Amino acid sequence: MTVLTNLVKIEGFFRERINRFLCHVEIQGKNNLAYLPNPGRLWELLLPGTPLLLTTSRFKGKYPYTVFAARKNASWVILDTQMTNLIIEELLLEKRIPFLKDYTLKGKEVKLLKSRFDLLLSDGRKDLLLEIKTCTLFGSRLSMFPDAPSERGRRHLLELSELGGMCLFVVMNPESEYFLPAYHVDPVFTSTFLEVKDRVIFKAISLGFDEALEKVISVKELKIPLEVLYKAFKPSGVYLLLLELKTDKKISVGTLGEILFDKGFYVYVGSAIRNLYQRLKRHEKHKKRIRWHIDYLREYADHLRIIPILTPEKIECELAQNLKTLAQSIIPHFGSSDCNCKSHLFYFEKSPLNSNDFINLLNFYRLEKPLELIAH
Structure with a gap:
């Protein structure tokens, strides 16, 4: 995969988070500042000593490094949300997402209503807005989004329900089988998810990578078991x-x-x-x-x-x-x-x-x- 093979990756370790987008990392025994391109809480990933992959920063002269991925169990979890979009673009081009194999890329960063949507696709007859969400919160088989309250995510769902489109949750764990909105974490997002589920196409896929983090070796569609929400999503x-x-x-x-x-x-x-x-x-x-x-x-x-x-x-x-x-x-x-x-x-x-x-x-x-x- 070109977007991954062309990326120079630097090994390091997580030390501490300073704020939402900045953290201390250790590279070759030395402490450094790194930009974190992910606003999530990432509690289960960013623990002191967690192995990281970093890249040289896109912010020249400000922060020397950008956090690219964190190690969890035996896999790398990509944290850079912009990279997720680039990976999805290549998978679309390679026809590796089954329910989108008839679509081609028509536009990026499409501004409609009060938001920018990631991609505009077309199957030659009709267009499809595609909003991509990077999902890093997962257990052995179940994954959830978001891992912190997301008003922006909620707005995307509401506007997609007006415009028509798809919200694609991309889970960075090949073992996942199921996806749900994170009802423990963001009840407002979850309520909106249920409110618009008949007007927005919700899909979730899991990605598996090789050890060098250069290839996507698996793409799997996940089930969305809404019965869990009907049983558990209550103020109790x-x-x-x-x-x-x-x-x-x-x-x-x-x-x-x-x-x-x-x-x-x-x-x-x-x-x-x-x-x-x-x-x-x-x-x-x-x-x-x-x-x-x-x-x-x-x-x-x-x-x-x-x-x-x-x-x-x-x-x-x-x-x-x-x-x-x-x-x-x-x-x-x-x-x-x-x-x-x-x-x-x-x-x-x-x-x-x-x-x-x-x-x-x-x-x-x-x-x-x-x-x-x-x-x-």
Whole structure:
């Protein structure tokens, strides 16, 4: 594949993310700045020490390198969203996407309404707008998009529903079998997906690459099991509340009395049978009427992230037990007065978002458990 073989790739390692589009990488033992051409969270990919492939930067004189791909398990995952478009163009030319084999490229970056759409195709009788989304969030068999809330993605769906067209999700994992909108991550995008599904053509493919990342060796269409959304996409489930204390702090916690909280990170496990999103908004506030144990800590701790897991199952205590095995310590009886768990609050010296074990646990509930809801 020309677009890949002509690319000079440089090996390196991920160190830390500075902001959405900039990170520190290590190349030949030296720290460097690199541009990251992907606005997603990429939690499961950009962990400290992750092998990377980089290219010399397209921003001459500003950042020396651009992150091209990250290693996950035995495969390279392309992160450069512009490269995905170039790969799809070549696959179209080679007639390797079965449901698009009758189409040829007519235009790029087509501006319509308030958006630019990636490609304009034609089969000689009619045109087809094609919007391409790079999907890097996947488990063993299920992939999802987006991995962070995407208002731009939502707008594309709405405008495609007016204009008519196709949204193609390109999954960078040859083992994937299924694709779904990321209902845990972006409920607004998911609602829009369901709203326009009869007016937009949704397709998903997975790509497999050779070890040198020079050839696309497999192209596979994925199934979109909407029955999972009908069963699980409701404002009900569990959530992880990530907090940080910048200093040691003694805090009076209701009937638990005064507790010394060490400087560091805390993960609280909670649930809501209904009105999940209202519960999450309440946790975002520093000051509120004290109702639960977590409210006492929330007054003093910085809010890092709320991570919902939408599920029809009652898994709060199961999740707490699994988190206990990862944490440095627990705060006894915190948040667990109505169950038999020793605690629902867990202490981590360092951010759990940089822990492979924590991310794997999160992805088990978000990407593996939903497979049980797929009709066979």
